[in-house]
Amino acid sequence: MFYDITVVQASKMLGNLKSILEKAAVFAEDKKIDPEVLLTSRLAPDQFPLVRQVQVCCDTAKLGAARLAGKADSAPKHEDSETTLEELYLRIAAVQDYLATFTEADFTDTASRVINLPWRNDKQMLGSAFAINFVIPNLYFHVTTAYAILRHNGVDVGKLDYLGAIPYIE
Amino acid sequence: MFYDITVVQASKMLGNLKSILEKAAVFAEDKKIDPEVLLTSRLAPDQFPLVRQVQVCCDTAKLGAARLAGKADSAPKHEDSETTLEELYLRIAAVQDYLATFTEADFTDTASRVINLPWRNDKQMLGSAFAINFVIPNLYFHVTTAYAILRHNGVDVGKLDYLGAIPYIE
Numbered sequence A, B: 001m002f003y004d005i006t007v008v009q010a011s012k013m014l015g016n017l018k019s020i021l022e023k024a025a026v027f028a029e030d031k032k033i034d035p036e037v038l039l040t041s042r043l044a045p046d047q048f049p050l051v052r053q054v055q056v057c058c059d060t061a062k063l064g065a066a067r068l069a070g071k072a073d074s075a076p077k078h079e080d081s082e083t084t085l086e087e088l089y090l091r092i093a094a095v096q097d098y099l100a101t102f103t104e105a106d107f108t109d110t111a112s113r114v115i116n117l118p119w120r121n122d123k124q125m126l127g128s129a130f131a132i133n134f135v136i137p138n139l140y141f142h143v144t145t146a147y148a149i150l151r152h153n154g155v156d157v158g159k160l161d162y163l164g165a166i167p168y169i170e
Helices: A002-031 A035-039 A050-068 A085-099 A127-152 A159-163 B002-031 B035-039 B050-068 B085-099 B127-152 B159-163
Strands: A114-117 A123-126 B114-117 B123-126
Touching: A002 A035, A002 A050, A002 A085, A002 A127, A002 A159, A002 B127, A035 A050, A035 A085, A050 A085, A050 A127, A114 A127, A123 A127, A127 A159, A127 B002, A127 B127, A127 B159, A159 B127, B002 B035, B002 B050, B002 B085, B002 B127, B002 B159, B035 B050, B035 B085, B050 B085, B050 B127, B114 B127, B123 B127, B127 B159
Parallel strands: none
Antiparallel strands: A114 A123, B114 B123
């Protein structure tokens, strides 16, 4: 279950985010504006701009899976140096490739795994709480915020772009 | 697990949303503006305003739990007639009270339950897919969008208001 709600769904949401960014690229071309205008946009002066929202989505997915599987050191490093949509696409693809290396078996012990949070004064959480109270809400927060920044700028995105493919029973 | 990732976490997120709205109330009082200005704000002309975002958060939590537990008819009805923050607080509390009637045992059969989607041409989904691909992403989408509308209007909210209490290991 942790595999499905973090790895599988995170990879899907990154794909949806890429599709949303591709709509931003079309919008920028149509309006004859530099896509960088969108990448540096934000909804409040002290909010992360779009480019940083995408980077954080990638890191939340990557490090969430790595920590929950007890493989924190296996995550690829990224320098947060992207300045173009194409560079963000590459980063998203790199994280999706990394997520594809996990299997359900990697998450057998996740519920009871102790997760260290070095960026929070070395506090610790159980894997189940970390997934449910931290990784998942953060992932959706940053995907939605990226979407909201573009929506506010007039890009033609809708909820279905955010949700992605819905797996109905055939 | 479905109980934890939908009922428990949805109730928590509704509480966080209420705290965010309370910050909006303080902001409106400080600025001497009618809170209705915030409740009717949106980030794009064809986006739901804040009041509707909150209503949809409530419905996503309420109907998500009800459908996943096979108790769709048990959910309380709401008329979407709220126009004040106080009315939204009452709606949030009503949904939290409803969510509190569920137990983990209600979700024993959720993974394989067939969920009917009358608003999607009567298509159907398995409970696991419905929870992971629809209920959870939608819940976080609308909480984040409510947050983003207020953030854009200058209300002093931050990510920790959105995440709520983090259950560290003591």
